[in-house]
Amino acid sequence: MNVVLLEPEIPANTGNIGRTCVATGTTLHLIKPLGFSLDEKALKRAGLDYWQHLDVRVYENFNDFLEKNPDASKKLYLATTKGHHVYSDAQYDEDAYLMFGKESAGIPEEILLDYEDQCFRIPMNPQIRSLNLSNSVAIVLYEALRQNHFASMQLNGELHRLHWNHPNE
Template sequence: MNIVLLEPEIPANTGNIGRSCVATNTRLHLIEPLGFRINEKQIKRAGMDYWDKLDINIYSDLEDFYEKNLAAKEHMYFATTKAHHTYKEAKYNPDDYIMFGKESAGIPEEILSDNEDKCIRIPMWGDIRSLNLSNSVAIILYEALSQNGFEKMQLTGELHRLTYK
């Protein structure tokens, strides 16, 4: 899978998303301008000691991203509160891209209008504007991974019995 962050602004969100990407073997794409420097302490703190394991690519703008990821034009979903379809209605393939916009404004309207049939939303109650970006990424990413059988992911854990005296 591929997570695309268009002009992310908050380093802690990007750090948390990076950690989720490492845990799921997902590539992270960051499209500039970024609201932080990639070497900031906050981003690495949120990503903890996983940051060096992250498959990350940074692009100067959206055009640069599409030039270097030709398949993205055909295999992209756009996460937005303005979508007519929920993220559960999408049919994800293992190499799909899911784009999320910056925290303060989301994905620009012209991009959404050009891709209306590929726009997806997370249902929310009432008039809540949106969820936190890193939470939104996790919700949709895990749905996409679930639809693909959590391919090559560890599906079971093991309890270690503790004895008390």
Template sequence: MLHIVLHEPEMPANTGNIGRTCVACGAVLHLIEPLGFRLNEKMIKRAGLDYWDKLDVRTYINFEDFLEKNNDPKIYMATTKAKHVYSAPAYEDDEDVYIMFGKESAGIPEEILLNYEETSIRIPMLPHIRSLNLSNSVAIVAYEVLRHQGFKAFQMEGQLHHYKW
């Protein structure tokens, strides 16, 4: 199972978009406080559209609470400070995959990253770009994990309706 972890997210629209992505790919969304918004805000639900009630979302008071309640999981830390590219890990389909992203203004704190150097991953970018939008980053990495796992249980084909214009 895929787990998306947001460490202290600040923007409700990003979190709403990420929630919608989680519903589309069957992922659990974990939110580590403090949050920069309330979960009942209109902006978060607008971005998540009518999918928010289908989302498995869990909240934690801090990172230690998250670790404790999830039995100290193996976590891939998505950060611009990583040495490894996000497509490099195997992301086995027989294990829970946790991908953690930091808050929009500062990323994941270095005191956390120091313990996860070997499982830290990055999305390649041109050198003069600081970072991508958080919800875009989550979508990129989430679908890479799913690709590694063979998109099991996913609808793989669409169908045109052949409307006459």
């Protein structure tokens, strides 16, 4: 699975998204310009000690991303409040590219128009402009992973029973 951030502006959001990508085995693609440096403290703080394990790739612009990932255009899903489809109705391939725009403006319309049938939205109340970027990525990414049966992810936890006295005993 792939998460693509087009011109992200807020380091804490990208750090949180990076941590989610490590937890899910997802590649993070960052398309410049970035609103921060990749060695910025806020980015590393949000990503905790997971950032070193992240598969992150950086591109000069959207065309550079497409040139270096030729299969992406057929497997690209663009998150936008202008999308005609709901994110949960899309059928995600296990190597889908989930694209999100910058926090202040989203994905430019010239890109959206080229991929109109691949645009989707997260439903929300009409008076709300948008959700936080890292929350949006988590919502859509986990739906895509769910559809692919959480391939290669740990699915079972284990409770460790401690012996303690219950107040009613």
